[in-house]
Amino acid sequence: MGVPDGGGLPDLPDVGTYxxxxxxxxxxxxxxxxxxxGRAPEELVGRDAHDLLHRDSQGRTLPRARCPMLRAFLGGRTARGDLEWFERxxxxxxxxxxxxxxxxxxxxRTGALVLLHRSPSAAAGGWEAAGTAAPLSELDRLALLAETTTRLTSTLDTEEALRxxxxxxxxxxxxxxxxxxxxxxxxxxxTAVVGHEGGALVRREDLEGPLPPVVPDSPMPLSRALRGAASALTGPDAYEVxxxxGVAVVQRALFRATGMHSAAIAPIRGLREVLGALTLGRSAQPVxxxxxxxxxxxxxxxxxxxALDNARLYQRQRRVAETMQRHLLPQLPGVPGLEMTARYVPAPQASQVGGDWYDAFVLPDGATALVIGDVVGHDLDAAAGMAQIRNMLRAYAWSEGEPPGAVxxxxxxxxxxxAEASVATLVLxxxxxxxxxxxxxxxxxxxHPPPLLVTHDGKTRFLDEGHSPLLGTGLVPGRSDAVAALPPLSTLVLYTDGLVESPGHSIDEGLLRLRQHAAALARRPLGAFCDLLLARVRPSDNDDDVAVLALRIPDGG
Incomplete structure (x- = not known):
């Protein structure tokens, strides 16, 4: 079966077609x-018919798996229905x-032709008679509350929880x-003003932003809710006086801009304080x-x-932990002729504190010590162990004047x-x-993962020599040093395993990715080199913190 060319379709008696x-x-x-x-043709063309039109008997968006018309369409077959609900x-x-x-x-191309007309089977007292969604049953109410609990408590991101x-x-x-x-x-x-228009959620950013201070003795519903008073029903008349x-002025503008004729306002309370207020409003629904x-x-x-209280507590702890972590990491020294830069990216989850660190300092004989290390763990113990190991390593390297293996x-x-650092890896x-x-x-x-040496012309080499057991095994074999020349304009990259390894990526894949991108970025300024390397190499499913220390040798030595 085909359809006529052109933008429209012929009219049939009392039957609509699309x-x-x-x-x-x-x-x-x-x-x-x-x-x-009840829509202009241009409001319909180009829209997803199911999302825009199909509803259940209570006016809610019909799940795709339960839509008989959609099932017939996807199955490529002819089907009919006697009583289905569309939203005008x-x-x-x-x-x-x-x-x-x-x-x-x-x-x-193929598609489907839909013929529809008003159903004579629509029962009085249903959604059509009410002109709005029917009240939720007790079962629907319990299901909504259970879904609310599950969905809001499964994220610790405030913005995602609000969405x-x-x-x-x-x-x-x-x-x-x-x-x-x-x-x-x-x-x-x-923080949010969101409405339902044309079958989709629409955000009114023009109505969002800071509000005037809450007046302590104001009897207006929003001011009372923000002070933690009981929830209330209200409407535009309450704010036309x-x-x-200033809050009342903003509320009057909100009712006028959204066309809400009825609203319910409730305080959002945390465990210790009032966090805000939630307002639900009706404009299209007449009840x-x-x-x-x-x-x-x-x-x-x-x-x-x-949910918001937990998210705020998590964000507060994360800021404190991240500040602590960054204060534990050192400032790089200025060494004439050498260019150095470092980057630290905290773990995306957990405590935001880990055992990854870098260090660089000038030794008494004029050499520059370079360190990258990782204490096993992603918690405060790991961060404390990292700080102790870093400080002891500095003291040994400075005072003894020994080669790296002996230190x-x-x-x-x-x-x-x-006690806080049972196992650790490092490169000195x-x-x-x-x-x-x-x-x-x-x-x-x-x-530790081997350092990477990148020459100015893009040749790369992992410095695999000088390898020995990690710290904390109880084996002290007498470590041997390795030596390599650092060509002019070459870049030395020290990094932790979070850059090249993740649950979904092996370390071999990560090392290859690091090598390829480091070669491509060999001539970039050192700061851009590190930033782009992190952006391109770090796995998207990384759940570890990452430290990178890069050194560039001057031209001509």
């Missing part, structure tokens, strides 16, 4: 179908009988969701909020408060006495200026 392509997007629509659906442009329901059948679109909250309540309970949060500086921010505060829905909003806001042997004997190197010009590296590797 055509969807292979993706389910409307490509042609008849005048009668547009009238039935004004949000009101349309009870329809329909038929869907495969058709050709031309140019070898999930918006999708849970709009349009299931309301046409609008407004979230006002009290910041740690005791300011109030309108002379405003008693006002009632006491039962206010009780449901209270339950939702309570769960949102616990690390001495450190290895001390590690068992450091000495960048030594030569009498006749030029530089060389003398190093030892205690169980």
């Amino acid at each position: 055509v969807v392509d292979e993706r389910g997007h409307i490509v042609r629509v008849s005048r009668r179908a547009a009238e039935l659906l 442009g004004d949000g009101s329901p349309l009870a329809t009988s329909w038929l869907v059948t495969p058709c050709g679109l031309g140019d070898g 999930r909250l918006e999708r849970l309540v709009v349009p299931r309970l309301a046409d609008w969701a407004v979230v006002d949060l009290i910041t740690e500086e005791d300011e109030v921010w309108r 002379a405003p008693d505060s 006002a909020f009632g006491a039962a829905e206010l009780s449901l909003l209270d339950d939702i806001a309570r769960r949102a408060g616990l 690390v042997d001495r450190l290895d004997r001390a590690v068992p006495h450091i 190197g000495r960048a030594e200026p030569l009498d006749g010009g030029g530089w060389r590296l003398r190093w030892v590797n205690a169980g």
